[in-house]
Amino acid sequence: MNKSISESSSDTIRDQVRKRYGVTAQGESSIRDDCCTSTSATELGYSAEDEAVAEGANLGLGCGNPVAIASLKKGQVVLDLGSGAGFDCFLAARVVGLSGRVIGVDMTQEMLAKARDNARKNGFTNVEFRLGEIEALPVADNSVDVIISNCVINLSPEKPRVFREAFRVLKSGGRLAVADVVATAPLPEEVKADWSAYTGCMAGASQIGDLETMVRDAGFKQIKIAPKDTSKSFIREWLPRTQIENYLMSATIEALKP
Secondary structure (H helix, E strand, O other): OOOOHHHOOHHHHHHHHHHHHHHHHOOOOOOOOOOOOOOOOOOOOOOHHHHOOOOOOOOOOOOOOHHHHOOOOOOOEEEEEOOOOOHHHHHHHHHHOOOOEEEEEEOOHHHHHHHHHHHHHHOOOOEEEEEOEOOEOOOOOOOEEEEEEEOOHHHOOOHHHHHHHHHHHEEEEEEEEEEEEEEOOOOOHHHHOOHHHHHOOOOOOOEHHHHHHHHHHOOOEEEEEEEEHHHHHHHOOOOOOOOHHHOEEEEEEEEEOO
16 A cells, blocks of 8 residues: 555545455455454353354454344344444344344445355344445435444444434434444554554544544434443454553443434
8 A cells, every 4th residue: 555544535445444354254364364353252242152143153353242232122123334244133133033123234245245144054034234335324214223333333434424324224212332442542653554453443443532422413312432441451462562452442332313
Protein backbone atom coordinates (compact mmCIF):
# COMPACT_ATOMS: atom_id res chain seq x y z
CA MET A 1 0.00 0.00 0.00
CA ASN A 2 1.33 3.40 -0.95
CA LYS A 3 -1.19 5.48 0.95
CA SER A 4 -1.46 5.50 4.73
CA ILE A 5 -4.73 4.35 6.27
CA SER A 6 -5.77 7.91 7.10
CA GLU A 7 -5.29 8.95 3.46
CA SER A 8 -7.12 5.96 2.02
CA SER A 9 -10.67 5.99 0.72
CA SER A 10 -13.44 4.06 2.46
CA ASP A 11 -13.54 1.64 -0.47
CA THR A 12 -9.79 0.97 -0.16
CA ILE A 13 -10.15 0.24 3.55
CA ARG A 14 -13.10 -2.08 2.94
CA ASP A 15 -11.14 -3.88 0.23
CA GLN A 16 -8.29 -4.53 2.68
CA VAL A 17 -10.73 -5.87 5.30
CA ARG A 18 -12.52 -7.99 2.70
CA LYS A 19 -9.22 -9.45 1.51
CA ARG A 20 -8.11 -10.41 5.01
CA TYR A 21 -11.34 -12.13 6.01
CA GLY A 22 -11.70 -13.83 2.64
CA VAL A 23 -8.34 -15.48 3.32
CA THR A 24 -9.42 -16.35 6.87
CA ALA A 25 -12.65 -17.95 5.63
CA GLN A 26 -10.62 -20.21 3.39
CA GLY A 27 -8.54 -21.38 6.34
CA GLU A 28 -5.35 -19.71 5.19
CA SER A 29 -2.98 -17.53 7.21
CA SER A 30 -2.38 -13.87 6.47
CA ILE A 31 0.36 -11.64 7.83
CA ARG A 32 0.16 -11.38 11.64
CA ASP A 33 -3.08 -13.36 11.62
CA ASP A 34 -2.89 -13.68 15.40
CA CYS A 35 -4.73 -10.35 15.67
CA CYS A 36 -8.30 -10.96 16.83
CA THR A 37 -8.08 -14.69 16.03
CA SER A 38 -6.23 -16.29 18.94
CA THR A 39 -8.85 -15.92 21.65
CA SER A 40 -10.55 -18.93 23.22
CA ALA A 41 -14.34 -18.93 23.20
CA THR A 42 -14.53 -19.26 26.98
CA GLU A 43 -12.49 -16.07 27.42
CA LEU A 44 -15.10 -14.28 25.31
CA GLY A 45 -18.01 -15.50 27.43
CA TYR A 46 -19.18 -18.54 25.46
CA SER A 47 -19.96 -21.90 27.04
CA ALA A 48 -18.95 -25.36 25.87
CA GLU A 49 -22.57 -25.83 24.78
CA ASP A 50 -22.33 -22.65 22.69
CA GLU A 51 -19.16 -23.87 20.99
CA ALA A 52 -20.94 -27.04 19.92
CA VAL A 53 -23.90 -25.26 18.32
CA ALA A 54 -22.58 -25.50 14.74
CA GLU A 55 -19.45 -27.31 13.67
CA GLY A 56 -17.12 -25.08 11.64
CA ALA A 57 -18.89 -21.81 12.49
CA ASN A 58 -16.64 -20.48 15.26
CA LEU A 59 -13.50 -19.05 13.66
CA GLY A 60 -12.37 -17.33 16.88
CA LEU A 61 -12.71 -13.86 15.37
CA GLY A 62 -14.68 -12.07 18.08
CA CYS A 63 -14.01 -10.02 21.20
CA GLY A 64 -17.13 -10.91 23.21
CA ASN A 65 -20.46 -12.70 23.16
CA PRO A 66 -23.19 -10.34 21.92
CA VAL A 67 -25.93 -12.96 22.19
CA ALA A 68 -25.35 -13.03 25.96
CA ILE A 69 -26.45 -9.39 26.29
CA ALA A 70 -29.16 -9.38 23.61
CA SER A 71 -32.04 -10.67 25.81
CA LEU A 72 -33.48 -12.51 22.83
CA LYS A 73 -37.00 -13.96 22.84
CA LYS A 74 -38.85 -16.55 20.80
CA GLY A 75 -40.21 -15.22 17.52
CA GLN A 76 -37.88 -12.22 17.21
CA VAL A 77 -36.05 -11.09 14.08
CA VAL A 78 -32.32 -10.72 14.73
CA LEU A 79 -29.72 -9.09 12.48
CA ASP A 80 -25.99 -9.81 12.80
CA LEU A 81 -23.67 -7.15 11.36
CA GLY A 82 -20.59 -8.81 9.88
CA SER A 83 -21.82 -12.35 10.43
CA GLY A 84 -18.69 -14.19 9.28
CA ALA A 85 -19.08 -17.97 9.30
CA GLY A 86 -22.37 -17.64 11.20
CA PHE A 87 -21.48 -18.58 14.79
CA ASP A 88 -23.44 -15.83 16.57
CA CYS A 89 -26.32 -16.19 14.09
CA PHE A 90 -26.68 -19.85 14.99
CA LEU A 91 -26.59 -19.07 18.72
CA ALA A 92 -29.32 -16.46 18.18
CA ALA A 93 -31.36 -18.86 16.04
CA ARG A 94 -31.35 -21.38 18.85
CA VAL A 95 -33.04 -18.80 21.11
CA VAL A 96 -35.57 -17.20 18.74
CA GLY A 97 -36.72 -20.62 17.52
CA LEU A 98 -38.49 -21.55 14.31
CA SER A 99 -41.04 -18.77 14.84
CA GLY A 100 -38.16 -16.26 14.71
CA ARG A 101 -35.60 -15.42 12.06
CA VAL A 102 -31.93 -14.47 11.96
CA ILE A 103 -30.30 -12.49 9.14
CA GLY A 104 -26.54 -12.33 8.80
CA VAL A 105 -24.95 -9.63 6.63
CA ASP A 106 -21.34 -9.89 5.47
CA MET A 107 -19.39 -8.24 2.65
CA THR A 108 -17.01 -11.16 2.11
CA GLN A 109 -18.15 -13.73 -0.45
CA GLU A 110 -15.95 -16.44 1.06
CA MET A 111 -17.49 -15.93 4.50
CA LEU A 112 -21.01 -16.02 3.05
CA ALA A 113 -20.28 -19.30 1.31
CA LYS A 114 -18.92 -20.77 4.54
CA ALA A 115 -21.87 -19.51 6.60
CA ARG A 116 -24.44 -20.87 4.16
CA ASP A 117 -22.69 -24.22 4.12
CA ASN A 118 -22.61 -24.26 7.93
CA ALA A 119 -26.34 -23.49 8.06
CA ARG A 120 -27.07 -26.35 5.65
CA LYS A 121 -24.82 -28.88 7.38
CA ASN A 122 -26.15 -28.04 10.84
CA GLY A 123 -29.83 -27.86 9.90
CA PHE A 124 -30.54 -24.17 10.60
CA THR A 125 -33.60 -23.29 8.52
CA ASN A 126 -34.41 -20.01 10.28
CA VAL A 127 -31.13 -18.29 9.32
CA GLU A 128 -30.28 -16.53 6.06
CA PHE A 129 -27.09 -14.80 4.98
CA ARG A 130 -27.03 -11.74 2.72
CA LEU A 131 -24.17 -10.07 0.87
CA GLY A 132 -23.82 -6.42 1.87
CA GLU A 133 -21.92 -3.72 3.68
CA ILE A 134 -22.91 -2.69 7.18
CA GLU A 135 -22.92 0.96 6.06
CA ALA A 136 -25.69 0.14 3.53
CA LEU A 137 -27.66 -2.80 4.90
CA PRO A 138 -29.72 -4.96 2.51
CA VAL A 139 -32.53 -4.98 5.08
CA ALA A 140 -35.94 -3.25 5.09
CA ASP A 141 -36.81 -0.29 7.32
CA ASN A 142 -38.30 -1.06 10.75
CA SER A 143 -38.05 -4.83 10.30
CA VAL A 144 -35.63 -6.05 12.99
CA ASP A 145 -36.10 -6.56 16.75
CA VAL A 146 -32.45 -6.90 17.83
CA ILE A 147 -29.11 -6.13 16.16
CA ILE A 148 -26.01 -8.00 17.29
CA SER A 149 -22.41 -7.70 16.09
CA ASN A 150 -19.10 -9.11 17.27
CA CYS A 151 -15.88 -7.11 16.80
CA VAL A 152 -16.92 -5.77 13.37
CA ILE A 153 -18.01 -2.13 13.64
CA ASN A 154 -14.45 -1.08 14.52
CA LEU A 155 -13.46 -2.23 11.00
CA SER A 156 -15.81 0.23 9.30
CA PRO A 157 -14.29 3.42 7.86
CA GLU A 158 -17.72 5.09 8.18
CA LYS A 159 -18.98 4.19 11.64
CA PRO A 160 -21.67 6.92 11.91
CA ARG A 161 -23.32 5.43 8.82
CA VAL A 162 -23.32 2.00 10.47
CA PHE A 163 -25.27 3.29 13.45
CA ARG A 164 -27.68 5.26 11.25
CA GLU A 165 -28.35 2.10 9.24
CA ALA A 166 -28.85 0.11 12.42
CA PHE A 167 -31.38 2.67 13.60
CA ARG A 168 -33.19 2.59 10.24
CA VAL A 169 -33.74 -1.17 10.16
CA LEU A 170 -34.71 -1.59 13.82
CA LYS A 171 -38.34 -1.50 14.84
CA SER A 172 -39.45 1.04 17.42
CA GLY A 173 -38.36 -0.42 20.76
CA GLY A 174 -35.65 -2.46 19.01
CA ARG A 175 -32.29 -3.01 20.63
CA LEU A 176 -28.63 -2.76 19.68
CA ALA A 177 -26.48 -5.35 21.49
CA VAL A 178 -22.90 -5.28 20.27
CA ALA A 179 -19.49 -6.54 21.38
CA ASP A 180 -16.64 -4.48 19.98
CA VAL A 181 -13.18 -3.10 20.61
CA VAL A 182 -12.92 0.45 21.95
CA ALA A 183 -9.95 2.71 22.47
CA THR A 184 -9.36 3.81 26.06
CA ALA A 185 -6.49 6.14 25.07
CA PRO A 186 -5.21 7.63 21.79
CA LEU A 187 -3.49 4.87 19.82
CA PRO A 188 0.24 5.12 19.03
CA GLU A 189 0.96 6.44 15.53
CA GLU A 190 2.69 3.21 14.50
CA VAL A 191 -0.46 1.23 15.32
CA LYS A 192 -2.77 3.66 13.52
CA ALA A 193 -0.58 3.39 10.41
CA ASP A 194 -0.42 -0.43 10.43
CA TRP A 195 -2.79 -2.11 7.95
CA SER A 196 -2.61 -5.48 9.70
CA ALA A 197 -3.53 -3.74 12.98
CA TYR A 198 -6.51 -2.13 11.25
CA THR A 199 -7.80 -5.34 9.68
CA GLY A 200 -6.99 -7.08 12.98
CA CYS A 201 -9.64 -5.02 14.86
CA MET A 202 -7.25 -2.57 16.55
CA ALA A 203 -6.29 0.54 14.58
CA GLY A 204 -9.90 1.36 13.69
CA ALA A 205 -11.22 1.35 17.25
CA SER A 206 -12.99 4.54 18.37
CA GLN A 207 -12.64 6.16 21.76
CA ILE A 208 -15.60 5.58 24.05
CA GLY A 209 -16.81 9.19 24.05
CA ASP A 210 -16.71 9.40 20.26
CA LEU A 211 -18.58 6.10 19.97
CA GLU A 212 -21.29 7.26 22.35
CA THR A 213 -21.74 10.44 20.30
CA MET A 214 -22.13 8.43 17.08
CA VAL A 215 -24.77 6.18 18.64
CA ARG A 216 -26.68 9.13 20.11
CA ASP A 217 -26.52 11.14 16.88
CA ALA A 218 -28.04 8.16 15.05
CA GLY A 219 -31.12 8.54 17.27
CA PHE A 220 -30.57 5.88 19.93
CA LYS A 221 -31.46 6.30 23.62
CA GLN A 222 -30.48 4.46 26.83
CA ILE A 223 -26.93 4.05 25.56
CA LYS A 224 -24.63 1.92 27.69
CA ILE A 225 -20.98 1.25 26.79
CA ALA A 226 -19.29 -1.09 29.25
CA PRO A 227 -15.55 -1.85 28.80
CA LYS A 228 -14.38 -5.24 30.04
CA ASP A 229 -11.14 -4.92 31.98
CA THR A 230 -10.59 -8.68 31.77
CA SER A 231 -10.28 -8.39 27.98
CA LYS A 232 -6.73 -7.07 28.39
CA SER A 233 -5.59 -10.65 28.96
CA PHE A 234 -6.37 -11.66 25.37
CA ILE A 235 -5.92 -8.28 23.64
CA ARG A 236 -2.24 -8.23 24.62
CA GLU A 237 -1.83 -11.38 22.52
CA TRP A 238 -3.14 -9.66 19.40
CA LEU A 239 -0.04 -7.48 19.05
CA PRO A 240 2.60 -8.91 21.40
CA ARG A 241 5.35 -6.76 22.91
CA THR A 242 3.55 -3.49 22.03
CA GLN A 243 1.47 -3.08 25.25
CA ILE A 244 -1.59 -2.68 23.03
CA GLU A 245 -3.73 -3.70 26.02
CA ASN A 246 -3.00 -0.26 27.52
CA TYR A 247 -4.94 1.36 24.67
CA LEU A 248 -7.75 -1.06 23.84
CA MET A 249 -10.49 -3.03 25.58
CA SER A 250 -13.41 -5.13 24.52
CA ALA A 251 -16.74 -3.53 25.44
CA THR A 252 -20.44 -4.19 25.20
CA ILE A 253 -22.48 -1.49 23.49
CA GLU A 254 -26.21 -1.43 24.18
CA ALA A 255 -28.83 1.07 23.02
CA LEU A 256 -32.56 1.36 22.32
CA LYS A 257 -34.50 2.78 19.37
CA PRO A 258 -37.35 4.81 20.89
